[in-house]
Amino acid sequence: MAEIQLRNINKRWGSFVGVDNFDLTIADQEFLVLLGPSGCGKTTTMRMIAGLEDATEGEIIIDGKVVNDLDPKDRDVAMVFQSYGLYPNMNVYDNIRFPLKVRKVPENEHDERVRRASAMVELDEFLHRKPAELSGGQRQRVALARAIVREPNVFLMDEPLSNLDAKLRVSTRAQIKNLSHELKVTTVYVTHDQIEAMTLADRVVVMKQGKVQQVGTPTDIYDHPANTFVASFIGSPAMNLMDGTLSGGTFSGDKVSIAGLPGADGPVTLGFRAEDATLAEGSAGQIMAPIYTIELLGDATMLTVRAGGQLVSVKAHKEFRAKIGDMISFNVPVAICHLFDKESGTRIDAT
Numbered sequence: 587m588a589e590i591q592l593r594n595i596n597k598r599w600g601s602f603v604g605v606d607n608f609d610l611t612i613a614d615q616e617f618l619v620l621l622g623p624s625g626c627g628k629t630t631t632m633r634m635i636a637g638l639e640d641a642t643e644g645e646i647i648i649d650g651k652v653v654n655d656l657d658p659k660d661r662d663v664a665m666v667f668q669s670y671g672l673y674p675n676m677n678v679y680d681n682i683r684f685p686l687k688v689r690k691v692p693e694n695e696h697d698e699r700v701r702r703a704s705a706m707v708e709l710d711e712f713l714h715r716k717p718a719e720l721s722g723g724q725r726q727r728v729a730l731a732r733a734i735v736r737e738p739n740v741f742l743m744d745e746p747l748s749n750l751d752a753k754l755r756v757s758t759r760a761q762i763k764n765l766s767h768e769l770k771v772t773t774v775y776v777t778h779d780q781i782e783a784m785t786l787a788d789r790v791v792v793m794k795q796g797k798v799q800q801v802g803t804p805t806d807i808y809d810h811p812a813n814t815f816v817a818s819f820i821g822s823p824a825m826n827l828m829d830g831t832l833s834g835g836t837f838s839g840d841k842v843s844i845a846g847l848p849g850a851d852g853p854v855t856l857g858f859r860a861e862d863a864t865l866a867e868g869s870a871g872q873i874m875a876p877i878y879t880i881e882l883l884g885d886a887t888m889l890t891v892r893a894g895g896q897l898v899s900v901k902a903h904k905e906f907r908a909k910i911g912d913m914i915s916f917n918v919p920v921a922i923c924h925l926f927d928k929e930s931g932t933r934i935d936a937t
């Protein structure tokens with residue numbers, strides 16, 4: 587049981603700002619994901635919670651207690667890293683048991699706790715093996731079990747899936763989600779993968795260059811991105827963004843005109859997602875454009891078209907067939923448009 591409060595946390599090295607005024611309360615049992623591109627300050631934020639890095643300013647409060655001056659071992663947090671960090675000479679059983687020994691948990695509890703944690707990550711059959719005799723996914727599960735066995739107040743996970751191949755990433759991701767549901771331990775999870783963030787999080791914090799860009803549920807962030815950075819970071823493919831001018835409710839961009847939009851006149855960036863555009867018959871759509879590429883996804887067909895000077899993604903149904911260079915036309919319904927200030931990139935609220 588632990589709420590984590592981060593009160594105006596800053597991390598600076600000389601004049602370089604790694605984390606800039608991070609201020610957030612993470613609820614007890616919440617699964618919070620820190621998401622952003624490389625170097626945005628996610629790991630540093632997590633390391634400050636762990637106590638592996640001092641905050642330059644601000645308070646870190648876990649379970650009502652200011653922990654800034656506490657050593658990592660006294661914070662009751664368990665970490666899982668990308669690199670597993672297993673002891674090569676110990677078998678799986680002893681790797682999982684190790685934190686119990688370090689923390690001087692009574693010996694008579696060890697066996698039951700190790701077996702319970704290993705069963706949770708389906709490692710029961712591998713307890714006698716050394717890490718070198720395991721696959722990457724199994725090694726990461728040992729690392730997870732070693733965190734679970736401690737029954738900590740907080741889990742901190744730093745890109746735990748990034749060394750796994752695509753298929754294993756999906757199954758281990760599902761396992762982490764299931765474990766988190768079962769264990770109900772407050773979790774802070776760092777990733778640069780927006781799909782991981784969307785699938786795992788109760789709330790996502792999107793960061794860029796040390797600054798929080800938006801905090802919200804995956805749905806909030808997908809449906810109401812706070813700025814063009816979040817809009818283009820979340821979703822696959824990225825949201826289509828077009829610069830233009832809004833005048834009398836009509837957006838005019840490069841060979842694109844969309845009427846009926848809310849918002850004051852001025853330079854804007856218009857955004858819409860590939861799946862929200864609708865293909866029209868012949869030339870009946872608002873936007874006519876030649877096809878640049880066609881990708882068959884199995885459940886749908888992704889078209890990239892050249893609209894004016896830029897490439898735009900439009901999702902079509904799975905039976906859609908055409909050739910590169912064919913003209914298509916499509917509509918962008920007003921209700922699914924996102925408008926952003928062109929200068930600052932900030933969302934214009936009327937949308």
Ligand SMILES: Nc1ncnc2c1ncn2[C@@H]1O[C@H](COP(=O)(O)OP(=O)(O)OP(=O)(O)O)[C@@H](O)[C@H]1O
Nearest residue numbers: 599602604622623624625626627628629630631778
């Ligand atoms: N000890 C340090 N001294 C100086 N700068 C540092 C130090 N540690 C990290 N940084 C810088 O702080 C910024 C944030 O780093 P951090 O590791 O938190 O990023 P990240 O978002 O986790 O990136 P990644 O996904 O690549 O791990 C980076 O620009 C990094 O170079």
